[in-house]
Amino acid sequence: MKRRPFVLNTHGSLLGYKKYLSSPWQRLPYQFYDWVTLKTSARRAQAVVVSSKLEYSDALEFGIDKRKIHIIPMGIDCIAEVDRTRENETKELRLLFVGRIARVRRLELVLQAVQKLLIPWKLTVVGGEAETASVARSGYMGELKNLCRSLEIEDRVHFAGFKNPEELRTYYQSSDVFVYASLYENFSQPLLEAAGAGLPLVTTEVGIAKEIADDGGALLAEGSPESLSACIESLQDPGLRLSMGKAAQKSVQKRFDWNTIMQNYMELYRSL
Known part of the structure; x- marks a missing residue:
């Protein structure tokens, strides 16, 4: 009887804890888990996605044989049709963040960055607070709101809370620039959604940011308020934002279309 091939899909389970857990004692349970499960599974697998x-x-x-590794991204169900040619009547640069409110996302850097801007702006933060203790640690949302008060920007930052996909589309449509300062993401669905909606990205180099930047749809910032602020200010021109947004959307269509992803999986399975 022919042995069934085994394909391991990591789904962001590799080494992310090293980015946000500095203590060796905090890392120990994850390292034990790696040794008991993931490393054993990776050795057995014919392919790792x-x-x-x-x-x-x-x-x-992590120690996985590079001959086994295949890059097949996640996809996006549909790309929102957004008219970016309409004039922004408020004359403010409308900035958007979407994602779980967790310390690894480093929203404090975004708040410090926008406070430095010399142009009119408004920031909307969409997402609920993370509950995973190792990532979030309770009270982060409160700290962010306190920071807004100390920076005297609370009247220009709106915490919108969790929104469903249909509501999210409205936020993508009514924004000019997507801002992201995460410490670590293996992929980042929010970057995919924002790029798919035709928003230019200002982001740290996490997840798929480099791929979208290579296609002209994102500016990669260092993990500092100064770098983020400079990247945001460079997008004052509506024409530049429009061209970058189109490049981001084309990048998503090219790299993250479900039909292409399914074809890649079929080719992988046939090769085993």
Whole structure:
């Protein structure tokens, strides 16, 4: 009887904890889990699927044979049709963040960055607070709101809370720039959604950011308020934002279309 092939899909489970857990004692349970489960599974697998170039690097560092590793990203169901040619009547640069409110997302850097802007702006933060203790630690949302008060920007920052996909589309449509300062993402669905909606990205180099930047749809910032602020200010021109947004959307259509992803999986399975 022919042995069934075994394909391991990592789904962001490789090494992310090293980015946001500094203590060796905090890392110990994850390292034990790696040794007992993931490393054993990776050795047994005929193929290991990762979702981005960044996660490919994590897989190599994890010790997975590079001949087994295949980059097949997640996809997006549909791309919102957004008219970016309409004039922004408020004259403010409308900035958007979407995602779980967790410390790994480093929203404090975004708040410090926008406070430095010399142009009119408004920031909308969409997402609920994370509940995972190792990532979030309770009280982060309160800290962010206190920071807004101390920076005297609370009247220009709106915490919208969790929104469903249909509501999210409205936020993508009514924004000018998507801002992201995460410390680590193996993929980042919010970047995919924002790019798919035709928004230019200002982001740290996490998840799929490098791929979209290579296609002209994102500016990669260092993890500092100054770098983020400079990137945001460079997008004052509506024409530049429009061209970058179109490039981001084309990048998603090219790289993250479900039909292409399914074809890649079929080719992988046939090869085993």
